[in-house]
Amino acid sequence: MSLIVDDRAAQVLRCIVEDYVATAEPVGSRTVSKRMEQALSPATIRNIMADLEEVGFLVQPHTSAGRVPTAAGFRFYIDNLLLRRSLMLGEEEQLKLAAGKAGAGGESPDDLVRHVSRLLSQLSGQTSVVIVSNPNQQRLRCISLMRASTDKILVVAIMQSGHVQHRLIDGEPDITSDDLEKINSYLNSFTERLTLTQLRMKVRSELRREKAKYDRVMQRALAASARVFDESVHGEVFVEGRANILEQPEFVEDVQRLKRILRAFEEKTVIYRLLDRAMAGEAIQVSIGCENNVEELGDVSVVASGYRHGDSSMGSIGLIGPVRMDYPRMIPLVEYTANLLTVLFEQR
Amino acid sequence: MSLIVDDRAAQVLRCIVEDYVATAEPVGSRTVSKRMEQALSPATIRNIMADLEEVGFLVQPHTSAGRVPTAAGFRFYIDNLLLRRSLMLGEEEQLKLAAGKAGAGGESPDDLVRHVSRLLSQLSGQTSVVIVSNPNQQRLRCISLMRASTDKILVVAIMQSGHVQHRLIDGEPDITSDDLEKINSYLNSFTERLTLTQLRMKVRSELRREKAKYDRVMQRALAASARVFDESVHGEVFVEGRANILEQPEFVEDVQRLKRILRAFEEKTVIYRLLDRAMAGEAIQVSIGCENNVEELGDVSVVASGYRHGDSSMGSIGLIGPVRMDYPRMIPLVEYTANLLTVLFEQR
């Protein structure tokens, strides 16, 4: 009765996990025996199951029910037993096709991401979620101030990734178009490849250091541009395929849980916390149940992966579903999709 | 047994509607009699109820259950019996406060709308929905082309309402900044107060009429700018407070219906169809059940009202909820909110 699970027990666990994923019902010894082609009798399976229960990989909802894998059981399955299934015939094509359509047109990056995300939710049958990293941390391509009306200036920042960020600022009616022109060329002389945050700091320090160098109007304009993209800007969050959670019996049965999840979907910060771990890392992230450390979503699993533009990470895309998820299918799907996004941004 | 409902019957109907709205349960004659302070005995009420059933304002789910108002019953109630309840203490303040916070900052119009919509969903306990009219139909303030990178041009259009619309277009690497400058001042010489659609047509006809007048580069640039804001641009749709539909017992009980509604929320075109009628008209629109002519949402009610910027309509905001909705509260709430949006846009 060692804590290390031997190979035979592992096969039984796999079998239980896979059956449970397919049926959402507790799995009995008889079923496992059949699925293993009668290599072992139900009685033997029962012994092994008892062992697996002892190490915490299985539980019984009640006496005389079959077993259900625990979060720990799923974790072991994913880490040690999972055989990846490659993408289904057509899935890859569908994604590529949609990508082609999206990548070609003048679609904005956000629309592109939403598009791909929706497709992912359709292919997976789960809810798809994307976060786009805070634009303040993306690298700039160029920046420009322009007159919007007599008392308003529009600041436009174009990122390396093709994202366009803009903001209308009030006042400053006495700054002329010529001033703006000057400011533009001044800003762009050192803007390239900085992040917005860096740019803001840079402008601030320039202003402080060489006060004399700039006339008053120019100073005010620069100061205004510096506070334009402040902390109030957040990365975008997209959720697609919410209705899919109603396909999962475990969610439908428990309205309270359903409410909690739907509410979580509406809180951008929650989704952001859920996915930003995946944004940093290279590999795909799988978190089972409360592993994600987000109380509101303690009973869902998340499969997510970051996507990049060049060397800087742009965001992450993933799936939210029940713990009982078809990981062998979902993991490659998310992986492929995140990769696709990276490739698509490469082309921009 | 006339088809015209006399005053007493109307009072009974009101009573039934209001009780049903509060409890979501069929209402019996005994209850109505009590609520009317025993003015009439249950037996009399039963007779009246039978009449109301005959004209189609009530139904019985089964013999020996109380009565439930039909869509027609609700319609009659709204058209003839509804006493508006004014906003609750604090609701108005909350909305104004949030509005002040939102209106002041450099928040984008879309964020403002989303903000107000979310608040509406919280105050109403229903799902709130907003559509923003297609920007192509909004009037321009000014337009500007700028170099984004060696092979990309950014076109930015600022609308009278403060909406900023932008698009990155490919190619045209040999158009210089000077060319762009020229194009900008040319475009802006007649841009003001045109819609994007009108501008596009104008540019096209100019190009055709006076070919000689423009050099080749300029022509190409103008042609590019003309196809920038094409038909692919759609108005935005925001849905807030989806989780609120789970507060309604009638939706929780029927998962199929729930799925249908949730799916509908994800289809922008569906929401658009649902609300665009309200966008045109002046008054608030109430559509009960299938009155909205959107199959996917045949069993919900919608209370919606347009909001404007100056004389042109900008979109509409509303609530989606069960037919059994608290109209006397929801109608003023939506009305006030739509008005608030109009006022906020006025200030921009």
Next chain:
DNA sequence: ATTTAGCACTCTTAAGGCGTGAGTGCTAAA
């Protein structure tokens, strides 16, 4: 020492039967 057949036992689930109560419609009296 492991595996397995057999068996008693547990517990869920579905089905049937029954009483209760809410609510009705009808009739006859006020």
Next chain:
DNA sequence: TTTAGCACTCACGCCTTAAGAGTGCTAAAT
């Protein structure tokens, strides 16, 4: 015209029962 009275209907909750799935344990088989 209204209302009291009454018989009737039907959903709902509760109980009992039977079936079935699945277990754990023991003893025999390998």
